[in-house]
Amino acid sequence: MITILTVDDDPHVRELLRFYLQKEGYKTMEASDGEEALQLLEAHSVQLAIVDIMMPNVDGYTLCRDIRTYYDIPVLMVTAKGxxxxxxxxxxxxxxDYIVKPFEPKEVLFRVKALLRRFQRLHEEIIHIGSTTVNRKSYEVKSNGTLMxxxxxxxxxxxxxxxxxxRIFTREQLIELVWGNDFEGNDRTVDVHIKRLRERFAENMDFTITTVRGLGYKMEVPD
Incomplete structure (x- = not known):
């Protein structure tokens, strides 16, 4: 059974999320701040965390960074800070992902389901995006019937x-993930490579690489 950790200092929010998540068949765990959440993550297997930002002891930003450092699970931030x-x-x-309070519980549910689907693909050697395939073992891409x-x-x-x-990635995150921490260039390198990818896949209808103003880039995939 999938376990979802809800981290919020408001017990009413935790109760609301618990009701809808359990109704969908998920097992739930709850923490009132980031410090308690880290203790639960250390002791239990959790597949996704829903995290508030403004909390005592350890806030949501710090908790999210710690999860990224030590755990391989998706994080959905639900917060009044918009x-x-x-x-x-x-x-x-x-x-x-990021959703602003007040929220519709059903929206939280479909975002949770989408995040879980994405993370189930993490360890697959071949990534499928519509009819496009990205083979991480052979470093080959097949798009519109053409091997690249x-x-x-x-x-x-x-x-x-x-x-x-x-999912939105900042330029700094992409530099760290693709080029590594010891990269000595600047984030303009990301822009250049994004431009080249857009040119290569200009006629591809399976996805679009979109600029998110003020944040970074994401790959948009039609529903």
């Missing part, structure tokens, strides 16, 4: 975006 600077800080901390061999960094950038469709 300014673009708040979203930028959340995505920089590593959240996979991309330069290594272009391939790794494409695979990173394809593995998390509709």
């Amino acid at each position: 300014e673009i600077t708040d979203k930028e800080k959340a995505y920089t901390a590593g959240t996979d 061999i991309l330069p290594l960094k272009e391939f790794e950038l494409l695979a990173q975006l394809a593995n998390y469709p509709n």
Whole structure:
């Protein structure tokens, strides 16, 4: 059974999420702050975390960074902080999705389901995006019936975006994930490689690499 951890200092929010998540068949665990959440993560197997930002002891930003460092699970931030600077800080901390309070519980549910589907593909060697395939073992891409061999960094950038469709990555995150912490260039490198990928896949209808103003990039995949 999939276990979802809800982290919020408001017991009414936790109760609301518990009701809808359990109704969908998920097992739930709850924490009132980030410190308690980290203790639960250490002791139990959790497949997804729903995290508030403003909490005592350990806030949501810090908790999200810790989850990214030590655990391989998706994070959905649910918070009253809806300014673009708040979203930028959340995505920089590593959240996979972001929803602003007050929220519709059904929206939280379909975002949870989407995140779980994405993470189930994480360890697959072949990523499928519609009719396009990205083979991480052979470093080959098949698009519109054509086999393509991309330069290594272009391939790794494409695979990173394809593995998390509709998730926003900042330029800094992409530099760290694709080029590594010891990269001495600047984030303009990401822009150049994104431009090349867009040119290569201009006629591909399976996905679009979109610029999210003020945040970074994401691969949009039609429903």
